[in-house]
Amino acid sequence: MKKDLRFNSRTIHGGQHPDKAYGAVMPPIYQTSTYAQSSPGQHQGYEYSRSGNPTRHALEESLASIENGRFGLAFASGLAAMDAVVKLLKPGDEVLATNDLYGGSYRLFRKVFEPLGIRFRFLGMQDAEAVASAIGPETRLVWVETPTNPMMQVIDIAAVAESCRSRGVLLAVDNTFATPYLQRPLELGADIVMHSATKYLGGHSDVVAGGLVVKDKELADRLYFIQNASGAVCGPMDSFLVLRGIKTLHVRMQRHCENGRAVAEFLAGHPGVERVYWPGFPDHPNHDIAAKQMTGFGGMISFVPRGARFEDAVRIVENLRVFTLAESLGGVESLAGHPASMTHASIPKDEREKSGVTDSLIRLSVGIEDAADLTEDLERALAAMNRD
Incomplete structure (x- = not known):
C-alpha cells in the first residue's frame, strides 16, 4: 500500500x-x-x-x-x-x-x-x-x-x-x-x-x-x-x-519556495542590485526546462549588488541580522554566504569566474521565517554598502 x-x-x-x-x-x-x-x-x-x-x-x-x-x-x-x-x-x-x-x-x-x-x-x-x-x-x-x-x-x-x-x-x-x-x-x-x-x-x-x-x-x-x-x-x-x-520536507519546501519567490522578486526590483540568479524568472536561462522538470523553483538565490567589489559584498553579508552568515544551506533559518571566500574558495579564481562566481556574488539560502523580515534585512544590508 x-x-x-x-x-x-x-x-x-x-x-x-x-x-x-x-x-x-x-x-x-x-x-x-x-x-x-x-x-x-x-x-x-x-x-x-x-x-x-x-x-x-x-x-x-x-x-x-x-x-x-x-x-x-x-x-x-x-x-x-x-x-x-x-x-x-x-x-x-x-x-x-x-x-x-x-x-x-x-x-x-x-x-x-x-x-x-x-x-x-x-x-x-x-x-x-x-x-x-x-x-x-x-x-x-x-x-x-x-x-x-x-x-x-x-x-x-x-x-x-x-x-x-x-x-x-x-x-x-x-x-x-x-x-x-x-x-x-x-x-x-x-x-x-x-x-x-x-x-x-x-x-x-x-x-x-x-x-x-x-x-x-x-x-x-x-x-x-x-x-x-x-x-x-x-x-x-x-x-x-x-x-x-x-517527515516535514514537504511542508518546509512549500515555505522555502514561497519565501524564495518573495526574496528574489524583492532583489530584482531593488536599485542596488545588478543581477539576480533564480530559476523562477522567465528570463532565467533554461527557465522553460526548470518549469518542465521541477514543480517549483526553490529557495536558493544568488545575486550581485550593483557596482560591488569584494569588500562591498563582504560588508553586505556582515550587516545581515536575520540571515546568518554561515556555510551550508537548506535549514529552516535563512543563511547568507560569499562563495568566493567560503563555499567555493577551493576553486581557483580564474576557474570560478569562468562560470560567473565573481568576488561580488552573494548566495542566499532562504529559510522559513516571515518573508517581510527577510526583505527588510536585505534592505538594511544593501544600504550599508553605500555608507561612509
Whole structure:
C-alpha cells in the first residue's frame, strides 16, 4: 500500500514500518556497534553496524521512497556519497562535470581522484547538445548539479540522460538544491541521485549526512560493496535526525519556495542590485526546462549588488541580522554566504569566474521565517554598502 502513496505521504510513511520489538512509530536509535549471533554467521539481519544498522536502514528505505528509486544508501556526508560514486571508476576513465558546482565537489575531483588517474573535464551543461558532443570514448560518468551551486544554472536531465544512455555512460545528479519535492532525476532517466542530506533533507542545521538512490540492482550492489568496504557510513543518531527532517520536507519546501519567490522578486526590483540568479524568472536561462522538470523553483538565490567589489559584498553579508552568515544551506533559518571566500574558495579564481562566481556574488539560502523580515534585512544590508 505504501508504494502507492503520493509524495507528501511518502515523506512520512515511505519505506517506514513500526518497530517490531515494541511498535515504536519512529525507528529507534540502534546505538550499537555489533549484534548477538545465535551461531557463527547466524543473526537476525545485522552483524556489524558498518555493514548495516536498523536506523540507517530505515533512512535508506525512506531515501529510496521519496526519490522513487529502489535502493538507498546513507553516508557520513554528501562528499562521502560522491566518493563512493567515483570509486565505481578506474584509472583512465573520464568524468564530465558541470563547470559550476560546489567547491567541495571540485576539490574531491581534482585533489583526490585526479592524482589517482581519473580524468575530469568541466563544461557548461545548459546546452544538452554540447554535453552529448563532449562525451568521448573514455567517458564513464557525467556529473550534474541542477540547479547548480551557486549560479542556479538549469540542466535538462532528460536530454542528458538520453545522451548518456545511448553511449553506456552513467549519469549522476546532485539533487541537493531541488530535493525530491521539486525534482526526481531517476524519473527523468538518471542512474544515480546524490544528496547532501545535511541540507534540505535534514532541514535543521543539526546533522551532517549524505545519500545515494538508484534503481538498478547491479549498480546498487556495487555501491553497497564500496559503502561497506570504505566505511563512510551514516551513524544511527544522524540517520534518526535525517529521518525526522524528511517527515516535514514537504511542508518546509512549500515555505522555502514561497519565501524564495518573495526574496528574489524583492532583489530584482531593488536599485542596488545588478543581477539576480533564480530559476523562477522567465528570463532565467533554461527557465522553460526548470518549469518542465521541477514543480517549483526553490529557495536558493544568488545575486550581485550593483557596482560591488569584494569588500562591498563582504560588508553586505556582515550587516545581515536575520540571515546568518554561515556555510551550508537548506535549514529552516535563512543563511547568507560569499562563495568566493567560503563555499567555493577551493576553486581557483580564474576557474570560478569562468562560470560567473565573481568576488561580488552573494548566495542566499532562504529559510522559513516571515518573508517581510527577510526583505527588510536585505534592505538594511544593501544600504550599508553605500555608507561612509
